[in-house]
Amino acid sequence: MSKKQISFLCVGSASQDVYLRNVDDLVPVCASPEDCFYNIHLGDKIYVNKVDFMCGGGASNASVTFARGGEKSYFMGLLGCDPAATACLASMSKEGVDTKYVSYTKRYNTDYSTLLLAPNGERSILTYRGCGMHIKPDNFDLSKVTDEIDWIYMTSMVGHFDILKQIATSAQERGIKIAWNPGGAELARPNELKKILPYITILSVNKEEAQRIVKGDTLPELLYALHEYCPVCIITDGRNGAMAMSGDDVVAAGLYDAKAKPVDRTGAGDAFCSGFTLKYAQGESIKDCVHFASANSASVVEKMGSKPGILRRGAEANLEPMDIREVKL
Numbered sequence: 001m002s003k004k005q006i007s008f009l010c011v012g013s014a015s016q017d018v019y020l021r022n023v024d025d026l027v028p029v030c031a032s033p034e035d036c037f038y039n040i041h042l043g044d045k046i047y048v049n050k051v052d053f054m055c056g057g058g059a060s061n062a063s064v065t066f067a068r069g070g071e072k073s074y075f076m077g078l079l080g081c082d083p084a085a086t087a088c089l090a091s092m093s094k095e096g097v098d099t100k101y102v103s104y105t106k107r108y109n110t111d112y113s114t115l116l117l118a119p120n121g122e123r124s125i126l127t128y129r130g131c132g133m134h135i136k137p138d139n140f141d142l143s144k145v146t147d148e149i150d151w152i153y154m155t156s157m158v159g160h161f162d163i164l165k166q167i168a169t170s171a172q173e174r175g176i177k178i179a180w181n182p183g184g185a186e187l188a189r190p191n192e193l194k195k196i197l198p199y200i201t202i203l204s205v206n207k208e209e210a211q212r213i214v215k216g217d218t219l220p221e222l223l224y225a226l227h228e229y230c231p232v233c234i235i236t237d238g239r240n241g242a243m244a245m246s247g248d249d250v251v252a253a254g255l256y257d258a259k260a261k262p263v264d265r266t267g268a269g270d271a272f273c274s275g276f277t278l279k280y281a282q283g284e285s286i287k288d289c290v291h292f293a294s295a296n297s298a299s300v301v302e303k304m305g306s307k308p309g310i311l312r313r314g315a316e317a318n319l320e321p322m323d324i325r326e327v328k329l
Contacts, residue, residue, distance in 0.1 A: 006281050007148055008066040009074045009101070009176075011140055011167060012059030012155030013132045014092070015111035016084035017266070019052040019304060054305035055091035057111065057132075058155035058181065061267050061306045062274035065296065066153070067096040069278045070313035074147070076101040078131045078139045084110035091307070098147075103139040105131050117264060117304075125266075129158065137163050142170040149176050151281055153274060156183025161192045168199035177201040179277040181269065187212045197229035202280060204234040204273035219243045220329050223250070234276055234290075236269070242294070244276070245329070246286045254323035256294035260302040267306025272297040275311070287324050288316075295319045 059077055066073035075097050079085035081104055088110065089099050108131035116124045140163050142149075152171050157163045164186070171178050179202035186193050187205075190213050197203065203226060207219065214225035219235050223245050226233040236242040241254040275296030279289040296311045303309035 005070070005072045006066075006150045007072040007074070008063070008151045008153055008277075008281070009076055009145065009149045010059040010063040010066070010097075010153045010155075011076045012157065013057035013111055014055060014060035014075065014077050014079060014085075014088040015057040015113055015127075015132070016087050017054045017056040017113045017115055017305065019050075019054065019115045019117050019264070020048045021050045021052070021117040021304075052304055053087065054307065055088040056113065056267065056306045057088070058183075058270050059153065060088060060092060060097075061270040061310075062153045062155070062277075063092060063097040064095045064307050064310050065271065065274035065278055068310050068312045069282075071278065071281075072098070072147075074098045074101055074145075074149070076103075076140060076145075078103045078105060078135050080104070080108055080110040080131050081106050082109050084112055095307070101145060105134070107131075108134050115264075115266060123264065123266060133158055135160060135163060137166050139163075140167055142167065142174065142176075149174070151277065152176055152178045153277060154178055154180045155270075156181075156185060158183065159185030159189065161186075161189070161196070164196050168196055172199055177281075179204070179273065179280075181205070181273040182209070194229065197226075200230045202232040202234070202273075202277055203230040204236075204269075204276065206269070207235055207237040210235050219252075220250075220327070224329050232280065232286075234273070234293075236272060241323075242272075242290060243327075244286055244290050246280075249286050250327050250329055251287050251290055251324050252327050253290045253294060253325075256291075256298040256322050257320045258298040258302060259320070262301040264304050264306075265301045267300050268297045270306060271300040271310060287326070290324055291319060291322060292316060294322060 111132040112128040114126040210222040216222035232246045234244045276293035300309040
């Protein structure tokens with residue numbers, strides 16, 4: 001007897017991403033690794049010898065993790081009536097993501113980003129937030145969702161807390177769990193953000209973001225403080241790895257031992273959070289959830305774009321070992 005698929009509704013943005021790379025002029029000028037910038041002079045004509053067109057956006061990226069993971073995946077967001085929207089819809093459809101809950105607007109264009117990619121995988125992003133900045137509650141009305149949904153994967157709503165509250169309360173009424181990876185606009189208003197947290201099952205942030213929500217200097221302090229609001233919390237800390245807490249279970253993880261050199265770090269955070277959520281929903285241990293999330297993120301940065309490297313169903317059998325240990329807070 002086959003196992004019933006888990007249904008994920010990914011709410012948030014989709015964008016067309018254009019990568020410019022293999023350009024000598026885009027080599028970063030760095031006094032130190034964390035202080036890189038591009039040395040581009042006003043009026044320069046810079047020749048690009050490689051252009052890649054991709055579909056990005058946090059919710060769109062996450063939808064592919066769930067589809068490739070063998071589960072039912074839906075995308076809900078606002079798109080324009082333009083070629084960028086057509087490209088995004090085609091990209092998600094090819095991955096098996098259901099886009100029937102997309103809303104459209106003729107007034108604004110679909111979100112669009114140009115990424116200047118450095119040889120080390122770091123990038124600078126020029127972003128046009130078109131219809132993504134003009135979303136309305138009606139674009140995320142769960143009463144219009146006729147399919148059975150088990151989980152909502154919620155990304156940034158660019159500070160529209162009325163929409164976040166609408167989704168959260170409606171999900172609670174329907175018994176739908178929520179995983180949330182908030183964006184900068186939400187983190188800029190921590191008091192409003194905290195009002196949403198009681199509705200959230202999984203919260204994923206990095207260390208700096210966690211410190212904007214709660215007080216604490218170390219990952220254990222921050223994790224414990226966030227756990228007062230949410231049952232499952234994840235905090236990533238760059239090269240220092242990550243910590244996750246579910247109930248009384250706490251694990252600390254190092255970095256996944258990727259075999260390939262990073263090519264593009266776009267989408268790494270989306271891959272980590274959605275990868276963790278996928279395995280948690282499938283009933284895996286918190287240790288296995290972190291392991292898969294780390295591997296999914298590492299695989300994404302090994303390839304160009306935020307989707308090509310996302311792991312497929314069955315990848316668990318070939319994951320590299322990594323340092324994950326249980327800890328006591």
